[in-house]
Amino acid sequence: MSSLPALRWRSMPTDAIAWREWDGEFVVRNERTGSTHLLGPLAGSVLQILLEGNGALSIADISAALGDHPAATAAPDRCAAIDAVLSEFKRLGLAEPDPR
């Protein structure tokens, strides 16, 4: 586990991220790094939530926004799954913890 529950996250600015979704899978291009990624349903939905979100969001915020999303309900430990996605986003430069 890499983040505390109270830590808030924000994605890269929306103009830096291009994405498409087909059948629950996402392809994402990050202008900052020049890299393109394939994201599964949970990761893609988390990214969407961060992109649409106003300001920084906590894991609890993201979990609430996911609601009944099948990828989230299927995960045995919902928060751990979201946390793992966020750690990966940090590594890929798609999102970062909000310093405040």
Place this chain on the structure above:
Amino acid sequence: MSFVRPDPVVLALRDPAAMPGLSLPQWETLVRQARRTSLLPRVALTLDNLGLLQQVPPAPRIHLEAARTLAQAQAEAVRREVAFIDRALAATGVPVVLLKGAAYLVAGLSAARGRMFSDIDILVPQGALANVEATLLLHGWHTIKTTAYDQRYYRRWMHELPPLRHISRQTVLDVHHAILPITARLKPDSAKLLAASRPVAGEPRLRVLAPVDMVLHSATHLFCNEDVGNSLRDLADLDSLLREFASEESFWPRLTVRAGELDLTRPLYYALRYAVRLLDTPVPDRVLGAAEIGRPPTLVRGLMDALFLRTLQPNPASNGVASLARGSLYVRAHWLRMPPLLLAQHLAVKALRREEQKAG
């Protein structure tokens, strides 16, 4: 004094307004020469800035636009890479001075427009070299030249770490502590360069050389460097820098004074001479007069004229004389950087390795 008739690509840089009048076979030669000298995107942008690009016939215009697309992609890649390097070295507190293309780009200079980029070059104090190298290795860069010979060559004799490649991004970074090797005959003082370096607007840590130093570095790179293939491109860089800095107050007097301080009067002499003759760079006569202090003996100058003008001619048809000239320049560039004994040894080893690679 006789000079060779300029090639189409040189004419394109000097007199772009004449370009739309070219015939298709003339465009064919121009595109080939410009591509060979990495100047195709610069020609494209020169024409575009004058609103002339749409007047170019479709077949050559496709190549100009394709080259421009490529150069833009390279510029974006350089920006990204500079950001990565900056982040990696931030905690060290070491002042990082960007050199050449990356510097022109980050500083917003016109020399960056339409330029092709490859490696990124930075200058750091010699004392910080070990720290910088260790930090870069931690952040995913690794050394490309792995033989003991190459390691020694770069570290002891040259003015840089062996080139570093980033493991996932595959970008190449050259870390210099001087702009010429320790063993070179000319001895520009790096501490002076670092001391005069300037911050970059909007960037807390990145720095670039002072304008006069940028010009002198470009001149030194052009006339003292191994890789003479990009000579015309380097001269075009110089032309851009000189035109842009000419409007800076006291740039010209400071240029010639600084050349004396840094022991670079010879490269400056050549740089101004060939920029004026080939690219019509507007250099005040008094500056050319002051630069005369770097003038070589007449016999040497005649030889250099023949060598450089042939080299700067991009003639794409493989031409025995041109390749001979290029070969001689390679030897000369090395000579300026390494004492003869080391040079012979180094060239012998380099030749041997090429053969090994061929046989393998």
Place this chain on the structure above:
Amino acid sequence: MIVADLSPQELLRRLGGAGLRLRTGPVLNRIQSRLPKIAHGVALHYADHAVEDSAGFADFHVRVAPPRSLRRWMNPQVHFQFDGARPFLPLPADQAFPILEWGLNWCVSSHCHQYLIVHAASVEKSGLALLLPGPPGSGKSTLCAGLVSRGWRLLSDELTLLDLGTGRVVPLPRPVSLKNASIDAIRRFSPGAVLSPPVHDTVKGSVAHMKPPTESVHRATETARPRWIVLPRYECGAAPRLAPLSRARAFMHLADHAFNYDVHGRRGFELLAQVVAGSDCFDFQYGALEDTIAVFDDAARRV
């Protein structure tokens, strides 16, 4: 005028002199070589292709020639030259025609950034394009050669050119390269196909080229809309199996197999997204060419 209109002497004269200006789709190549193998290869494979005069604009100047060294007598080699530079190491002299083909591919993939270029074969039916991206050994060229022998039009064997504005495939009809067992497979499958004699011991094994069908050369200006993206996988003896591939994964495959995806940045992303959104995507496993035609003809009918 086409290559077949030139007498053998005239062909040799142009190749050995100022160059043969050969049109291949949107690209005009000036080819120079004094090697008989090049003249034979060009006469065979490019018979239907247009030859142009020197008043036009040639995109690439290439030459295939032996290196200037003593080696030319002991162990004959050939170089591919592009504007006097040599992007590849030399190869044995009997690989002269393959090195020309690889060199012409290199010219396009390195410079033609007016397109997004995917390392894929592509064929057309009813104005719709079937893209076959894949690494070497996947069987894409074999499948391509098989399909164009059975009514599909060849768009390209190696380099699928995507127009950045329209997203359509721009044809580049050139010889189809075949390797090893594929050479005999195509000979059996299509006795009428025109194949060069195989060249052995190349880095890819034995290599032969199949002349592009005349119609594909004549229709080189007709673009096609991408409609199917199929990742082929040849496995000896396997039954044909077309399995759906997610669009997102097909996108990643195209991006991975594109020569200049990074050059186009955001625009490249949008283009591939457009292509994928409009296409059905599949993995395709096959063991015999005979099985494959029906599968794709059927898909074309059902559109």
